[in-house]
Amino acid sequence: MSRDSDLSLDALALRRRRLLQGAAALPMMGLSGLSFGQGQFPTAKVNTTKLAVTDTEVTVGQLHSSTGTMAISETGSIQAEQLAIDQINAMGGVLGRKIKVIKEDGASDWPTFAEKSKKLLVNDHCAAVFGCWTSASRKAVLPVFEKENGLLYYPTFYEGLEQSKNVIYTGQEATQQIIWGLDWGAKEKKAKTFFLVGSDYIWPRTSMKIARKHIENFQKGSVKGEEYYPLGHTNFNSLINKIKVAKPDCIFAAVVGGSNVAFYKQLKAAGITGDKQFLLTLAVTEDEMTGVGGENFAGFYSSMKYFQTLDNANNKKFVEAFKAKYGKDAVIGDVTQAGYLGPWLWKAAVEKAGSFDVDKVVAGSPGIELKTAPEGYVKLDANHHLWSKARIGQGQLDGTFKVVAESAELIKPDPFPKGYQ
Numbered sequence: 001m002s003r004d005s006d007l008s009l010d011a012l013a014l015r016r017r018r019l020l021q022g023a024a025a026l027p028m029m030g031l032s033g034l035s036f037g038q039g040q041f042p043t044a045k046v047n048t049t050k051l052a053v054t055d056t057e058v059t060v061g062q063l064h065s066s067t068g069t070m071a072i073s074e075t076g077s078i079q080a081e082q083l084a085i086d087q088i089n090a091m092g093g094v095l096g097r098k099i100k101v102i103k104e105d106g107a108s109d110w111p112t113f114a115e116k117s118k119k120l121l122v123n124d125h126c127a128a129v130f131g132c133w134t135s136a137s138r139k140a141v142l143p144v145f146e147k148e149n150g151l152l153y154y155p156t157f158y159e160g161l162e163q164s165k166n167v168i169y170t171g172q173e174a175t176q177q178i179i180w181g182l183d184w185g186a187k188e189k190k191a192k193t194f195f196l197v198g199s200d201y202i203w204p205r206t207s208m209k210i211a212r213k214h215i216e217n218f219q220k221g222s223v224k225g226e227e228y229y230p231l232g233h234t235n236f237n238s239l240i241n242k243i244k245v246a247k248p249d250c251i252f253a254a255v256v257g258g259s260n261v262a263f264y265k266q267l268k269a270a271g272i273t274g275d276k277q278f279l280l281t282l283a284v285t286e287d288e289m290t291g292v293g294g295e296n297f298a299g300f301y302s303s304m305k306y307f308q309t310l311d312n313a314n315n316k317k318f319v320e321a322f323k324a325k326y327g328k329d330a331v332i333g334d335v336t337q338a339g340y341l342g343p344w345l346w347k348a349a350v351e352k353a354g355s356f357d358v359d360k361v362v363a364g365s366p367g368i369e370l371k372t373a374p375e376g377y378v379k380l381d382a383n384h385h386l387w388s389k390a391r392i393g394q395g396q397l398d399g400t401f402k403v404v405a406e407s408a409e410l411i412k413p414d415p416f417p418k419g420y421q
Contacts, residue, residue: 041095046355049149052125053356058097060085060343061104061120063131063141068108069232069257074133076287076336077155078103079326081130084343087321094347095356102126108231108257110140117141121150127356128153130342133335134256135159135203142167151358153342156335157282157304159206160415165362168345169385169413170338172305174210174420176411180390181280181303182214182252184405189278191250192221195243198254200228207254207282210420217419224248229255234262240270253281260288264296274299274395285333286400294399304334306375307393307401318374331399337374344370345380377410385413 043055052059062081064074085099093099102124104116113132120126121144128151132138135158145152145166152167160173185191194215198204208226215221224246227239243251251272255263260283267273279300286308289297308319308331318340323330345368350356353364366382378386387410393401 041354046095047357048355049357049359050125051127051356051358052100053097053127056097057100058094058127058356059100059102059124060346061102061124061126061129061131063104063106063113063116063120063129064133065108065137066103066105069259070106070108070133072258072260072291073256073285073287073333073335076285076331076333077130077133077339079330080322080332080336080340081155081343083322083325084340086325088343088347094350095354099343104131106132106137110134110136113137114140114144117144117150117152118148121145121148126150127350127358128346128361130155130339130346132156134201135206136201138167139202149358151346151361153346155338155342157338159203159210160417161206161421163383163385163415165384166358167384168342168365168380169415170341170345171335171386172388172390173385173413173415174207175414175417176305176388176390177282177303178207178210179214179417180407180411181282181392182211182219184303184392185250185252185278185280185301186219186221188405189250191278192219193224193246193249194221194252195224195246195248195250196226196252196254197239197243198228199233199256199259200230204228204254204256204283208252211252213420229259231257231259233259236263236266237270240266240272243272244270249278251277251279253279254283255281256283257288258291260284261291261293264292264300268296280392284395285335286331287333287336289333289395289399290331294395294397297395297399298397300395301404302334302393302395302401303390304393305388305391306334306337307391307403308332309393309400309403310375312374312376314372314376315374332374341370341373341378341386344373379410381413383413383415385415387412 047053064078089098106113130153133156155170157171196208284302348368349361349365353360369379390407392405
């Protein structure tokens with residue numbers, strides 16, 4: 001062999017070492033993908049249901065609103081899911097196959113979500129889809145996923161009261177967010193009277209139904225008012241006048257998307273600020289804060305399971321990788337982090353099952369643990385929801401949140417709590 005050939009082999013070996021070192025530096029959920037290959041898992045064995053799986057590639061879908069009023073909330077999920085997929089591909093993919101992504105825009109319109117979900121499953125034969133934000137969009141696509149036997153990883157905190165074989169819910173349900181948050185408010189802020197306000201669709205209305213039952217039946221408190229406004233609504237002056245008259249101990253809010261910007265700016269302009277009024281929201285994360293502005297939310301509280309300021313080694317690596325990819329000013333909210341978990345949970349289930357077939361992936365999903373999730377350790381329950389901790393964050397002037405409360409243990413997901421249906 002010539003000296004030139006020796007140099008080429010040395011260069012290749014060095015390049016391979018650097019690639020492996022680079023992969024090791026990523027905040028990954030595990031390195032199992034490096035050990036899988038097509039020889040061990042031939043396509044005929046791992047794909048028996050005509051999914052878009054080849055010897056070298058597996059196709060998945062992303063279905064979020066990159067336009068419309070919900071884009072302010074959903075952009076982070078798009079970014080986080082792509083980051084996870086990039087990291088998984090850097091370590092060898094899933095069962096030795098790189099992940100290819102087909103992105104579709106639900107455009108903040110529920111019929112469009114249903115139409116795009118059918119395209120991803122029927123035309124594109126996606127092995128999994130990561131997507132939706134609002135419950136309205138999830139309810140719109142659910143019949144399609146169940147009919148076509150697709151697999152959706154849904155990242156948003158939601159009202160619960162649902163469980164589907166075809167959905168993995170990586171956000172929190174009502175017991176982990178609404179009920180825990182209200183209990184914290186009653187204990188720490190002595191809140192007994194509440195004014196409920198939300199956007200006008202299924203998630204806020206169902207969430208407030210659960211909240212009202214908890215306040216009246218379990219906390220023996222009272223609801224002084226309850227109002228709903230269309231998505232994209234921007235004039236809250238009438239609502240604010242009603243709140244001033246009612247003088248509730250707590251404004252409990254589930255206003256979503258771009259409406260949050262107008263809502264919190266108008267609250268401040270009316271003199272309703274965090275130093276004077278206790279407000280607890282289910283729908284403002286760091287993503288929304290980019291539009292709302294820390295100066296308009298400072299002192300108010302959010303009930304979430306994740307905040308970008310969480311102080312743990314997993315989260316520091318995640319935040320560093322996210323900002324390296326999307327810029328130093330990029331922010332990470334609760335649903336963004338839950339979106340990041342989706343591809344990792346799917347990868348773990350596929351490799352546990354040794355197959356991309358949806359039925360086998362679903363069967364292999366319960367009990368999966370992610371010990372390096374940015375929010376901390378989580379595990380997937382048999383009911384397709386995650387065991388997670390609940391947290392309360394107080395808004396800061398700089399647009400971040402200070403974590404002021406955290407559940408002592410992981411909370412077992414209970415999408416059908418007794419007494420709330």
